[in-house]
Amino acid sequence: MPDATPMGVSAGQNVLVMLPAGADEEAVVRRALDVGVRVYPLAGFLWTADENRRTRRVHSDPPSAGVGEAAGRGRPGLILGYGSVPADRSRYGIRQLSRCIADR
Secondary structure, X not given: OOOOEEEOHHHOOEEEEEOOOOOOHHHHHHHHHHOOOOOEEHHHEEEEXXXXXXXXXXXXXXXXXXXXXXXXXXXXXXXXXXXXXOHHHHHHHHHHHHHHHHOO
16 A cells, blocks of 8 residues: 555454555545445544543544544554455455555
8 A cells, every 4th residue: 555554464353554644534434435445544443541441433424524633643544354354355455445545
């Protein structure tokens, strides 16, 4: 993927992909969904220190502006699930996602 950094591939069922600084992760998520690839914005995973646990914020509406880097949450990224995806579909999804990232 252009300018993206995958992390945690050997850790389990998901991989974290850090996007280039300034990338609009919500726009990448929308473009990916438009071509049939489901990924999740990193901004949707929040750490709540008071509860000392990770909390997932579920998007019921289309992604909103102002999340991720613009909202001070750090570098934008994506969560990709791959545990139940056949290898040929994974290759297709990565090619499509690469195009979505490059089109920023």
